[in-house]
Amino acid sequence: MKEFLLGKLDAHALPHEWFTIGGTAAFILGAALIIGLITWKKRWTWLWKEWLTSVDPKKIGIMYFIVAGFMLLRGGLDAIMIWLQQALSSGDSYGYLSADHFQQIFTAHGNIMVFFVAMAFIFGLINYIVPLQIGARDLASPFLNTLGFWLYVAGVVMVNMFFALGGEYAATGWLAIAPLSGTQFSPGVGVDYWIWSLQVSGIGTTLGAINFIMTILKMRAPGMTLWKMPLFTWGSLCSMIMAVTVFPLLTATLFLLFFDRYLGMHFFTTDLGGNAMMYTNLIWMWGHPEVYILMLPAFGVFSEIVSTFSRKRMAYYKSNILGMLGVSAFALSVWLHHFFTMGAGANVNAFFGVMTMIIAIPTSVLVFTWIATMYKGRIRFGVPMLWFLGFIGVFSVGGLAGVLLAVPPADFQLHNSLFLVAHFHTMVIGGVLFGIFAGINYWFPKIAGFRLNERIGRYAFWCWIVGFMMSFIPMYTLGIMGATRRLDHYDASTGWQPFYVLMLIGGIIIMIGVALQLVQIIASIMQKQRLRDTTGDPWDGRTLEWATSSPPPPYNLAVIPEITSRDAFFEFKQRGGLPRAKYEAIHMPKNTAAGIYISAFAFLASFAFVWHITWLIVVGIVGIIVCFIARTFNDDLEYTLSAAEVEKIEKNRLKDVRSEPRQGRDDDEDMGLWEFIKIVVTWALGLIGIRRRSHGN
């Protein structure tokens, strides 16, 4: 009976180690705090109606940002824990973590950073910006979008669930290479949590990708041909097409691994004809394109920023697009370079080496188009532009290391060493994360209605750059010294320790950078009156997202203009503003909670799969199906904003634009760090009742 009710769950699954107790306590405290705050402010209905059930891609985008931001802190903490262990654990000292716990941490670090941080930020940006850029009011399927987001949230909960129940995450490395991830070598629930957190969020990604492809292809403003589409939208389109191509492969691979583990099948086991090398192939057929799925929207972000901040049209626009398309096409045929060392033979290795080198060609073309765009421009070094320059510096180092790794005989020496780890961190942090930071600094005024503090933004940037060099130059060096990745201990005679210590120091500087980014946001909120963007166009932008107010009304653009050129909004500004037209009634999709319900059932089902609770599996799957069917019977999907209402919203906005003349962008009176600390300290002292006597002096 107990087994029927609880499957393999028992008292041992409850937290009993310092990190599971700590993690669980932190989550419970955090949740209690948030629930208390919402209850106290009586905001439950507001939260449910305005946010959680929203189908507005702008709100879903913001929710992606918030969850991804928290996950970034979680993954960053993992990174510091990894580096601390490695800095300590030399010779007779074995550090503060067991090998198994250490392995779980770097596995979680990889999964969280790729799936739940990078992917989520990219989806957040695409959600918010793409519909605005193409002049759409919402997405092709608003429901699929909310479903995708909530499946992602279910994945986030799943990846953190082991703290509370089970006590172990996969200790296999982020791709859970077989046969290590089979029951023979990983009998616990860790790998099952891994499978299901990726499975659920991965299906969300596939749905999201289908939705964005449809939206971009079918819902562009009249006149916006593909060759007039903004580059961020282009990057997103390439990325989403790749996602649709390869994410089903991940889904299938995860299912096969799940069949091995749950049903005792033998796809990837060592015995009975299982072939672990097949798993390695399948997972990298998805895994390599995945990197480019993240990278292409980031390339798009940089193209937008370079063009806007140079006050020039994008140069060699078509070459840039062909570059992105080239990257997408070739990214599908390079996966084998992740395991030259498996022994496939010279011809196979050399072929995939050449394919990998070919990818460097379109990538270099992108760099040339950015140089040409800056040529004869008037470049403002705002924070987004700084991130672009930082990206170029870091990304080229990573790219060069990448081409080196593409040469099979060299890869035999560099593979699985810290050189490789340093390479992909310089790519993903330098390319994707810097792109995300650039994008957030660039579009923040649009999203929040006020721009971000530039001064503190610069400090954060420099901390990131210095910390990054401090960590990753030693990491490349360690790789050359022959240090393999994922070591929880090494001999003192290797002489590696000083380099690991440098990496830790660099990591701490990066963390200070992250803290400064939080300070940047808080300080901007404190100064938001002064930083307010009343025009909707704080950077003298060129694309349509700047044509509406900041933040935009639910319908984005009141009147969707006929597009005649590539930098549509810039052209309109040259001609004295958007064409005037009569406001018309706008149909908007209604909010729905179906995505939440379906994701909740999907979560239950996957939780039940992890713990072998058969009745709950049935409940979960039946719940998903019933919710889907119920949703299809709902015909009341839209509401209408009358022309009068639209006119009222737009009049208010235009009044704002006229009342306050646009402030010069360079009057740098942003709050400095020192000023921020003074304000916070004064506020904190006031809170605990200490009044400074010198206050009046």
Place this chain on the structure above:
Amino acid sequence: MSKKRETHTHVKMIGSIVLVLAGLALLVAFLLQGKNVALFHPRGMIAHEQLRLMLVTGGLLLVVAVPTLVLLFSTAWKYRESNHRSMHDPHVRYSKLLAVGMWLIPSTFMALLAFIMWPATHKLEPQKPIAADVKPLTVQVVSLPWKWLFIYPDQNIATINHLQLPVDTPVRLQLTADEMPMSSFWVPNLAGMLYAMTGHSNTLHLIANTPGDYPGSSAEINGAGFAGMKFTARVGSSEDFSRWIDTVRASGRPLDAAEYEKLLKPSENHPGALYSAAETGMYDKVLMKYMDPSGSEGHMHHGAHHE
């Protein structure tokens, strides 16, 4: 902040970045003194060739990357808003030639690299025997739960975590694994790595040209004992090698089926062991265990499924 001050701040920032980089480079160079920088200290022909290839490729890449980066950063700097001397022309016309050039330049370099890489990949393919006058030494390597078993079939001895090699003699390593996930055999001073997998025999050829002790490890994660799965590759003269064989033979403990069963039990940071004899055909038996379901009973977790 005025334009001038802004420029000043940027100059200061760029200066500090250069300083930090230079400082780091000096520090790294200082810390590397007297250490085994495995990839830059090749002690065998294969590792040597691999390093040469890395340097050639790296150098070639820098030839195209450095000018591109200089061009990018100097363009960004030259056309900064506060520089009133530079021409601003938002309607500048771009040459078609340049559009072709930006595709051609990287393509040419990559083609050049590919022409270097293709033959090098064949030349340095680990399965390819090394040509030499001396008869190659065969060592069979089995990755066991967190230790390396080295079987010398011709000498009929075996060791744990110790690989003795005669200098200037080509070595043919056969790699497999037993009761282990994928492992990766790596002695960076001698040659690149290759995977050791159950039911699969990979061949890695290498040669050591300088006597000495070189660290070896598993470069692929394979469970809790992964970090401790280390061994020493000791390279000595051929006389040293024969003497060593004799010592091992005299040690008196053979590797039989019972002893092998013990080795299959997981153990971490194994101190190493020497076996005076090894059962003939042991390596093939380990391989066959995963090929033939009937031979796998007792070891396989899913043994119950195949009736």
